[in-house]
Amino acid sequence: GENVEQHPSTLSVQEGDSAVIKCTYSDSASNYFPWYKQELGKGPQLIIDIRSNVGEKKDQRIAVTLNKTAKHFSLHITETQPEDSAVYFCAAYSGAGSYQLTFGKGTKLSVIP
Amino acid sequence: NAGVTQTPKFRILKIGQSMTLQCTQDMNHNYMYWYRQDPGMGLKLIYYSVGAGITDKGEVPNGYNVSRSTTEDFPLRLELAAPSQTSVYFCASSPSPVNTEAFFGQGTRLTVV
Numbered sequence: 001g002e003n004v005e006q007h008p009s010t011l012s013v014q015e016g017d018s019a020v021i022k023c024t025y026s027d028s029a030s031n032y033f034p035w036y037k038q039e040l041g042k043g044p045q046l047i048i049d050i051r052s053n054v055g056e057k058k059d060q061r062i063a064v065t066l067n068k069t070a071k072h073f074s075l076h077i078t079e080t081q082p083e084d085s086a087v088y089f090c091a092a093y094s095g096a097g098s099y100q101l102t103f104g105k106g107t108k109l110s111v112i113p
Numbered sequence: 114n115a116g117v118t119q120t121p122k123f124r125i126l127k128i129g130q131s132m133t134l135q136c137t138q139d140m141n142h143n144y145m146y147w148y149r150q151d152p153g154m155g156l157k158l159i160y161y162s163v164g165a166g167i168t169d170k171g172e173v174p175n176g177y178n179v180s181r182s183t184t185e186d187f188p189l190r191l192e193l194a195a196p197s198q199t200s201v202y203f204c205a206s207s208p209s210p211v212n213t214e215a216f217f218g219q220g221t222r223l224t225v226v
Contacts, residue, residue: 001172009153032211043117043203043217044156089155099144099163099210100171103155 002027002094006104013080014112021107023090024072032093033073034101035064039086047088048075080111115139119204119218126194126225134189134221136204144207145187146171146215147179149200156203162187163210194225 003026013019025033031052036044050057050064050073057064061080066073077084087108091101120135138145143164148156158171162181176198178190187206191198201222207215 006155034214041219043205043219045217046214049214093211099161099169100158101210101215103157105153105155 002030002092002100002102004090004092004102004104006090006107008107009105010108010110012110012112015080015082017080019075019077019080019084019109019111021075021088021090021109022072023074023092023104024070025092025102026071027092027094028068028071030071030092030094033064033066034091034093035075036089036091036103037086038089038106044089077109080109082111082113085109085111117204117206117216117218119202119221121221122219123222124224126191126223128194128196128225130194131190131192132194132223134191134202134204134223136187136189136218137185138187138204138206138216139185140206140208140216141184142206142208142216143184144210144215145181146205146207147177147187147189148203148205149173150203150220151200159189159202191223196225199223199225 006023034049038044063076087106090104117138146161147159160179162168204218205215
């Protein structure tokens with residue numbers, strides 16, 4: 001089955017700096033890669049996603065890049081703000097009737113004012 | 114719009130007791146999922162459903178059962194609670210298993226003592 005590795009597990013940045021979280025996946029058939037943000041005491045919420053026919057996608061201060069050859073994808077947050085502090089999860093969907101997203105173990109991002 | 118609603122939010126069970134975690138969604142989504150989240154381990158899929166009357170096992174189904182009698186409801190049953198089932202449980206729904214956002218409930222924190 002699919003295996004998703006996520007790094008780093010914790011990340012501290014100064015407010016205004018950029019943050020980068022990286023994930024690798026094992027199944028070359030995977031074709032959908034969402035990123036979820038989980039604030040304390042809440043359920044995960046989708047912040048951005050990318051499909052395998054796209055190399056990069058941006059939404060304001062958030063961007064995701066995908067390298068299908070290397071089987072890795074990354075989340076980039078620019079001009080970080082204290083409200084960006086949360087746990088971020090990457091995930092991969094391998095299709096083929098699996099109906100299952102495989103999640104990384106999460107990255108706890110702390111933005112220091 | 115309530116989205117995905119889970120009850121209860123917190124519960125303490127004794128070993129061997131049974132309980133049902135309730136999940137209901139008002140978005141008319143066909144796909145529903147139950148995940149468990151353990152510290153530092155990401156989200157693991159327990160069971161999923163592709164529509165009323167259809168359920169299937171995920172990655173970690175042992176010790177759990179589900180049913181899907183209506184589109185809206187997807188309860189998760191623990192028959193003989195064990196300490197290993199101490200976790201935070203999330204229910205989610207989506208209109209499709211891929212390329213669309215999965216909406217998560219607020220979670221149920223379960224402790225088995």
